[in-house]
Amino acid sequence: xxxxxxxxxxxxxxxxxxxxxxxxxxxxLVPGSPAAAILGTAATPDAIAQVEAQLGLDxxxxxxxxxxxxxxxxxxxxxxxxxxxxxxxxxxxxxxxxLSLVLGGMVVALVVGVGAGVLTGTxxxxxxxxVITGGTVLGLAIPEFWLGLVLTxxxxxxxGWVPVVAWTPITEDPVAWLRGLLLPSVALGLTGAAIIxxxxxxxxVSALAAPYVDTLTAAGVPRRRVVxxxxxxxALVPVLxxxxxxxxxxxxxxxxxxxxxxxxxxxxxxLTSVIGKDFPVVQGVVLLTAVLVVVVNFVLDxxxxxINPQAxxx
Amino acid sequence: xxxxxxVGRPASASPLRRQAASLAQAWRRLRHQPATVxxxxxxxxxxxxxxxxxxxxxxxxxxxxxxxxxxxPTAEHPLGTDDLGRDTLSRVIxxxxxxxxxxxxxxxxxxxxxVPLGLLLGYKxxxxxxxxxxxxxxxxxxxxxxxxxxxxxxxxxxxxVLIVAIGLIFCMNFARMTRAVTLTERKKPYVEAxxxxxxxxxxxxxxxxxxxxxxxxxxxxxxxxxxxIKVESALSFLGLGLDESQPSWGGMLGLAAxxxxxxxxxALPPGIAIVVTVLAFNVLGDGLNDALSGRRPTRRRRAARxxxxxxxxxxIPPASxxxxxxxxxxxxxxxxxxTVRPEPAALELRDVTVVADRPxxxxxxxxxxxxxxVARGEVLGLLGESGSGKSMLAKxxxxxxxxxxxxxxxxxxxxxRDIAGCSDRELREVRGRSLGVVFQxxxxxxxPVHTVGRQLAEPLRAHLGMSRVQxxxxxxxxxxxxxxxxxxxxxxxxxxxxSGGMAQRVAIAIALAGEPDVxxxxxxxxxxxxxxxxxxxDLLLDLRERLDMAVVMITHxxxxxxxxxxxxxxxxxxxxxxxxxxxxxxxxxxxxxxAALLAAHPSADRxxxxxxxxxxxxxxxxxxxxxxxxxGRCPFVRPECTAGPVPLTDHVRCVRAAEIALEVSEVAHA
Numbered sequence: 001x002x003x004x005x006x007x008x009x010x011x012x013x014x015x016x017x018x019x020x021x022x023x024x025x026x027x028x029l030v031p032g033s034p035a036a037a038i039l040g041t042a043a044t045p046d047a048i049a050q051v052e053a054q055l056g057l058d059x060x061x062x063x064x065x066x067x068x069x070x071x072x073x074x075x076x077x078x079x080x081x082x083x084x085x086x087x088x089x090x091x092x093x094x095x096x097x098x099l100s101l102v103l104g105g106m107v108v109a110l111v112v113g114v115g116a117g118v119l120t121g122t123x124x125x126x127x128x129x130x131v132i133t134g135g136t137v138l139g140l141a142i143p144e145f146w147l148g149l150v151l152t153x154x155x156x157x158x159x160g161w162v163p164v165v166a167w168t169p170i171t172e173d174p175v176a177w178l179r180g181l182l183l184p185s186v187a188l189g190l191t192g193a194a195i196i197x198x199x200x201x202x203x204x205v206s207a208l209a210a211p212y213v214d215t216l217t218a219a220g221v222p223r224r225r226v227v228x229x230x231x232x233x234x235a236l237v238p239v240l241x242x243x244x245x246x247x248x249x250x251x252x253x254x255x256x257x258x259x260x261x262x263x264x265x266x267x268x269x270x271l272t273s274v275i276g277k278d279f280p281v282v283q284g285v286v287l288l289t290a291v292l293v294v295v296v297n298f299v300l301d302x303x304x305x306x307i308n309p310q311a312x313x314x
Numbered sequence: 315x316x317x318x319x320x321v322g323r324p325a326s327a328s329p330l331r332r333q334a335a336s337l338a339q340a341w342r343r344l345r346h347q348p349a350t351v352x353x354x355x356x357x358x359x360x361x362x363x364x365x366x367x368x369x370x371x372x373x374x375x376x377x378x379x380x381x382x383x384x385x386x387p388t389a390e391h392p393l394g395t396d397d398l399g400r401d402t403l404s405r406v407i408x409x410x411x412x413x414x415x416x417x418x419x420x421x422x423x424x425x426x427x428x429v430p431l432g433l434l435l436g437y438k439x440x441x442x443x444x445x446x447x448x449x450x451x452x453x454x455x456x457x458x459x460x461x462x463x464x465x466x467x468x469x470x471x472x473x474x475v476l477i478v479a480i481g482l483i484f485c486m487n488f489a490r491m492t493r494a495v496t497l498t499e500r501k502k503p504y505v506e507a508x509x510x511x512x513x514x515x516x517x518x519x520x521x522x523x524x525x526x527x528x529x530x531x532x533x534x535x536x537x538x539x540x541x542x543i544k545v546e547s548a549l550s551f552l553g554l555g556l557d558e559s560q561p562s563w564g565g566m567l568g569l570a571a572x573x574x575x576x577x578x579x580x581a582l583p584p585g586i587a588i589v590v591t592v593l594a595f596n597v598l599g600d601g602l603n604d605a606l607s608g609r610r611p612t613r614r615r616r617a618a619r620x621x622x623x624x625x626x627x628x629x630i631p632p633a634s635x636x637x638x639x640x641x642x643x644x645x646x647x648x649x650x651x652x653t654v655r656p657e658p659a660a661l662e663l664r665d666v667t668v669v670a671d672r673p674x675x676x677x678x679x680x681x682x683x684x685x686x687x688v689a690r691g692e693v694l695g696l697l698g699e700s701g702s703g704k705s706m707l708a709k710x711x712x713x714x715x716x717x718x719x720x721x722x723x724x725x726x727x728x729x730x731r732d733i734a735g736c737s738d739r740e741l742r743e744v745r746g747r748s749l750g751v752v753f754q755x756x757x758x759x760x761x762p763v764h765t766v767g768r769q770l771a772e773p774l775r776a777h778l779g780m781s782r783v784q785x786x787x788x789x790x791x792x793x794x795x796x797x798x799x800x801x802x803x804x805x806x807x808x809x810x811x812x813s814g815g816m817a818q819r820v821a822i823a824i825a826l827a828g829e830p831d832v833x834x835x836x837x838x839x840x841x842x843x844x845x846x847x848x849x850x851x852d853l854l855l856d857l858r859e860r861l862d863m864a865v866v867m868i869t870h871x872x873x874x875x876x877x878x879x880x881x882x883x884x885x886x887x888x889x890x891x892x893x894x895x896x897x898x899x900x901x902x903x904x905x906x907x908x909a910a911l912l913a914a915h916p917s918a919d920r921x922x923x924x925x926x927x928x929x930x931x932x933x934x935x936x937x938x939x940x941x942x943x944x945x946g947r948c949p950f951v952r953p954e955c956t957a958g959p960v961p962l963t964d965h966v967r968c969v970r971a972a973e974i975a976l977e978v979s980e981v982a983h984a
Contacts, residue, residue: 018452029468037470137600141593143544145551146585149571153578211758212769218712218753219773219824220746223738230761237763245454252457256548260571270460271552274467282467290455297455308763309808 004305004312012294019290023283024068027057030279038081038277055081055279072287078280082273087284090269095288097167098254098265101188102292104181105250105257108189109196114239116193117200121235122227124205133201139194144253148187148260155183167263184261188254192246199242203235210234237308244297251289340529343605350601353594360591364410371404375561384577393583396569405561406583412550412562413591416476417542421535423481424488429531431485432492433523437500443493450486458483462545466554476555480545484538491530499523529606533599540595547588563588658730659687660864661711661749661832666724666734668703668710670935678936680706680719682888685962688832688864688881693855695875695896696868697911698885701932704868707885708836712751713741729831746773750825754837756818760809766793766820767805773827792823797853815846819853826857832864833857839874851878872915876900884908887933887943891967902976904966907944909976942968950974 027034035051036043052058056067071077077087116136120129155161162183168176207213208231216226255267266285273281305311344350363370379399386394393402435446465479499505505522549555550564551571558565563584570580668681681703688694698704709715711726713736725732728748733741753759760769770792771785780788786805793801796819809817818838825833835854839847855878858865867879875882875896883893884905892905903909910928930947939945941956948955950970960967968974 015452015455019455022452026464026468031469137596138589138593140596141540141589143547143551143585143588143592145548146567146581146588149567149574149581150585153574153581157575157578210761211753211755212761214709214714215751215753215759215821215824216761216769216772218714218745218751219776220742220744220828221772221776222742225772225776230764233763234761248454248457250457252459253548255459255463256552259552270463271554274463274554277467279467282464286456286460286464289457289460293455293457310762310810 005302008298008301012298016291016294019294020069020072020287021065023286023290024065026283026286027055027279028061033057034277034279038279051081077284077287080273080278080281082276082278082281087280090281091266091284091288094264094266094269096169097258097263098251098267099292100170100177100181101184101254101258101263101265102247102251104185105188105192105254106247108185109192109246109250110243112189112193113196114200114236116197117239118204118232118235120197121201121204122208122231124201129201132197136194136197139190139197142191143256144188144191145256145260147190148184148257151183151187152260167261180261184257184263187260188250188257191253192250195246195249196239196243200235200239203238204231207231207234233307237304240300240304240307244293244300247296247300248293251292340602340605344601347601347604349597350605353597353601356590356594357598360410360594361414363407364414367407367411371401371407373401373404375405375408376400376559377404384573386577386579394577394579396566396580397573402566402580402583405566406563406587408561409563409566409584409587410591412556412560413543413546413588416473416480416546416556417539419477420480420542420546421484421538423477424484424538425531425535427481428485428488428490429492429527432489432494433496435489436493436496437523439497439500446489447493450490453486459545459548462549463554466549471554471556473556473560476546476549479549480542483545484542487538488531488534491534492527495527495530496523499526529602533603533606536595536599536602540592540599543588543592543595658727660690660692660729661866662687662727662730663707663711664725664727666707666710666726667722668706668715668719669722670719677722679722679938680888680935681710682938684724684885684890686866686883686890686893688866690831690864691858691862692881693858693865693867693879695879695882696866696885697870697872697875697882699870699932701887701934702885703888703935704885705836708751708834708866708868711834712745712749713738742776746825746828746830747777748830749832749834750828750830751834751836752818752821752825752838754840756814756821756841757809757812759821760812760817762809765806765808766812770805770820770824770827773824777828788827789823792827793820795826795857796820796823797849798823813846815842815850818842818846818850822850822853822857826861829861830863832866834866834868836868837870838867840869840871847874848877854878872911884911887938888935889943889967890962891944893965904971904976905944905968906948906950906974906976910947 030037033048033052035048035055035057038051039047049058056064059067075088077091079086080090083090116132120132123129156163162179168180170177208227213226213231216230217223254265255270257263258265258267259271266288269281270285272278273285301311377400379395379401381399382388382391382395383399384395384397385391385399388394391401391403393406395401396405431446435443461483462479465482466475469475469478499522508517508522546555547562547564547567550562551568553565553568555562555564566584567581570577570584573580663684663686666681666684667679670678670680672678684703684707686694686696696704696707706715706719710721713733715721721734724734726734728744733744733749736744760766767786767789770789771780771782774780774785774788775782778788789805790801793804798804798816798819804812809820812820818841822838833854838854839850842850851874854865854867857863867874869875879896881893882896882899883890884899884907885891886907892899892903892908894904899908900912903912907928910926913926914928928947933939933943933946939956941958942948942951942960945951945955952970954969960969963971
C-alpha cells in the first residue's frame with residue numbers, strides 16, 4: 001500500500017507542475033497586452049505601462065516563470081488587480097463553500113449513482129430497471145443549475161422546508177451548514193449520479209456474467225450473497241476508476257450551481273475575475289481547482305488499489 | 315484435437331464492405347427503436363423551428379412591451395414575458411438558433427482539433443503517444459467548464475470565442491477516442507498487411523482507420539452536441555456567453571433566477587427547452603450506439619430473460635420427501651462405504667432436453683433426450699466437439715442455464731431424487747453439497763478482487779455452517795488436499811498470484827468444499843498446458859478414490875477420456891450417439907461418428923502423413939436434420955438414415971450399427 005501511495009505522489013507532482021506551467025502561460029495567450037485588455041480601449045500608453053509594471057509583465061519571461069513557481073511553492077499567488085487583496089487570501093475565503101458543495105454533490109452522486117446502478121444491474125430488463133434507467137437518461141439531460149432553480153422553487157419558495165439563501169459556514173452552525181447544503185448538493189450531484197448509475201449498471205451486468213459467479217453459485221453460495229458481495233465489488237473496480245472524471249465535472253458545475261444558491265464559492269470569484277480580466281485571480285482559481293482534482297484523484301486511486309489488488313504495485 | 319473442419323474467417327478482409335453492410339444493418343435496427351426515432355423527429359422539429367423562427371415566433375425576440383412586463387401566461391403571450399415585456403415563447407424559439415449554432419460549431423471545432431491529434435498519437439505511437447497521452451491525462455485535471463472560463467477570460471466574449479471555448483472542452487475526448495480506435499485498427503492483421511505491402515500511410519489512415527472511426531464519431535458527436543448545449547446554457551446563465559441582444563436559453567434562465575421568488579414560472583420554458591433538446595441528442599447517441607454495435611433494444615432482452623425463468627414443459631413432480639429421506643446426507647460417510655444393496659445411480663439424467671427461446675418466439679433444441687447415469691466411484695466421460703451441447707448439459711443439471719435457455723423436459727436424479735425444476739433456494743442445498751462443478755477457464759473462475767481464502771470459505775460457511783475461523787482452518791486443509799503448497803499463506807493471496815494450474819486446483823477445492831457426491835469437470839483441464847493438465851487429471855482421479863465421488867468428465871479430448879474414464883458417452887449435435895466402456899468403445903466403435911473421431915486423433919503408434927478429417931461441419935442447433943444428425947457427413951449414409959428420428963438402441967444411435975464394420979482399432983492406445 002505504501003508503494004502505491006509513493007507511485008501516485010510521483011505521478012501527481014509532474015502533473016501539477018505542468019498544470020501550473022500552463023496556468024502561468026495564460027497571460028501570454030491574451031491578444032495584445034493583458035494590461036490593455038484590463039484597462040479597456042480608452043487606456044493611455046502610460047497607464048498600460050504602469051499596470052504592466054504592477055503585474056510584473058515587463059520582466060523577462062524566465063524571470064517571471066521562476067518567480068511564479070517560487071510563489072506557487074510558498075503559497076504566494078500574487079495580488080488581485082481589482083481589489084488589491086492577495087489572491088491566496090481571496091481563495092481561502094471562497095474555498096470552504098466550494099469544497100462543501102462539491103463534496104456534498106459527490107456524496108449524492110456516489111450514493112444515488114451506485115445504489116441505482118446496483119439496483120438496475122442486478123435485475124436487467126425489469127420494470128424497476130427500465131424506470132430507473134429512463135430516469136438516468138433524463139438526469140443526464142438536466143442542467144445542474146436549472147435543477148437547482150426548480151428545487152429552490154419547490155422546496156424553498158413553495159414549501160419553505162429549507163432557507164432560500166442557504167450558505168452558513170460549518171464553523172458557525174454545523175446543523176444549518178448541513179441543512180443549507182442539502183438542496184445544492186442534490187442539484188449538483190444528480191447528474192453525476194446519472195453518470196455513475198449508468199457505469200455501475202453496465203459493470204454489474206458484466207460482473208454477474210463472469211464465470212466466478214457460476215463457480216460460487218455452483219458451490220452452493222446463496223445467489224444474493226454472490227451478487228451483493230462478489231458482483232458488486234467487482235463492478236466497483238471500473239466505477240471507481242472513472243469517479244475522478246465525475247469529480248472534475250462536479251467542480252465545474254458547482255461554479256454555476258453556487259450562483260443559484262448565492263453560495264460564496266470560487267465560482268462567483270472566478271466570474272467577476274473573468275469579466276474584470278483580473279488575471280492573477282483567474283490563475284489562482286484554475287490552479288487551486290487543478291490541485292483539488294489531483295488530490296481527489298490521488299485519494300480515489302489509493303481507494304482503487306484497496307479494492308483492486310492488481311492495481312497495487314508489486 | 316477436434317475432428318471438425320473449421321471454417322475460419324479470412325483474417326485480412328477489407329473492412330469497407332463489412333462497413334457498408336453493417337451501415338445498412340444499423341439503419342434497419344435504428345428504425346426499430348421507437349425512442350431513437352422519436353428523438354430524431356424532435357431534433358428535426360427543433361431545427362426547423364430554429365430555422366423558421368421569424369415565421370413561427372409571434373414577436374421579434376427583442377420587442378419590448380412594458381405594459382405587459384413580467385406577465386404570466388396570457389392569450390397574447392402564451393408563455394408570459396420577462397421584465398422588459400419581451401415574449402418568452404418567441405425568445406425560446408429564437409434561442410434554439412443560438413443553441414444549435416454554438417453546439418454544432420463547437421463539436422466541429424472539437425472534431426477538427428481532436429481527430430487529427432488522436433490519429434497522430436495512435437498512428438505514430440512511441441514518444442508522440444507517450445507524451446500526448448500524458449498531456450491528455452494532465453488535461454483531465456481541469457474541469458471542462460473552467461477551460462471555458464479561461465478561454466473567455468483570455469479572448470473576451472463573442473460567438474466565435476464561445477464556439478472555440480466549448481470546442482476546446484470536448485476536443486480531448488475526441489482525441490482520446492480517435493487514438494483508441496486507431497491503436498486497435500493499427501494492430502489488426504489487414505492494416506499490418508497493408509503496411510507491409512507498402513501502402514502509403516495516408517491510404518491506410520483514410521481507407522482503413524477512418525471508416526472504423528465513423529461510427530464512434532457519430533455517436534460521440536450526437537452526445538457532445540447535447541453536452542455543448544448544456545455548457546453553452548451554463549455560460550450564458552452566468553452572463554459569459556453571448557451578448558444580451560442574442561437570446562439564449564441560459565441567458566433567459568439567468569433572468570429567471572433574479573425573479574425566482576416573485577415569478578417562478580419564468581424558469582420553466584427555457585429549462586424545459588434545454589432538457590428536451592439535450593435529451594433528444596443523448597437518446598439519439600445511445601440509439602446510434604446500439605444500432606452500430608448491434609445490441610438489441612431492452613424489450614427483447616427482457617423477453618429473453620422472462621423465458622429463462624424455470625418453466626417446466628414436462629409435468630415431472632418435485633421429489634417427494636420420502637425419496638429424499640432414503641438418502642439423508644448425514645448417513646453417508648465421506649470415506650468409502652461398503653454397500654451391499656443396489657443403490658440408485660449417484661447422478662442420473664433422464665431424457666433431458668435443453669431448449670433456447672429465440673427472440674422471434676421459436677424454440678430451438680440444444681440438447682435432445684439425453685439419458686446418462688454415473689455411479690459412485692465411477693468416472694464417466696462425456697465426449698463431444700464444441701457445439702455438441704455437452705456444456706449445456708452440465709449447466710442444466712445444476713440449474714445454471716444462461717438467460718434464454720431452459721430445461722425443456724426430463725429429470726435430473728441425484729440418488730433418485732429429482733432436482734429438475736427445484737427453486738433456487740432448494741438447489742442451494744444441492745449445489746456444492748451433492749453436485750459440484752469445475753468450469754473451464756481457471757483464472758476467470760475466481761473473483762479477481764477477493765482473496766482465495768475468502769472464496770474458498772464461502773461454500774464452507776454456506777453448507778457446513780462453519781465460523782470464520784473454522785472455515786479458514788478447513789480451507790487450508792482443502793488447499794492442501796488439492797496439492798497447493800504452503801496453503802496458509804496462499805489463502806491470503808489473490809487469484810492473479812496463482813498460475814493457471816494452481817488456480818484450477820483452487821476452483822476444484824471450492825467445488826469440493828461441500829463434499830459433493832458427484833463432481834462435474836466441464837473441460838476443467840482444457841485451458842492448461844499438457845504437463846499441468848495431467849497433474850490436475852491425476853488429482854481428480856486421486857480425489858475420486860479418496861472421497862468416493864462420481865466424476866463426470868466433460869471434454870473434447872480423446873486423450874483425457876482414455877487416460878481417466880471408466881465409461882464414455884459420445885455426444886454429437888445435441889444427442890448421445892454411443893455409450894460404452896472406454897476400452898471397448900475405443901477398440902470397437904459402433905457409431906460412424908465415434909469411428910471418425912478416433913481416426914482423426916493423432917496417435918504415436920500410427921504412422922500416417924496426414925490425419926483424416928471429417929468433411930463438413932457439425933450442424934448448428936436449429937438446423938438439425940429430421941433423421942440421424944450425423945447423416946450429412948457420414949460415409950455410410952443410406953436413405954433410411956434420414957427418414958426419421960433414430961433411437962438409441964443397445965447403446966448406439968445408428969440404424970446400420972449391426973451391418974457396418976468399423977475399422978479403427980489401431981488408435982485405441984491414445
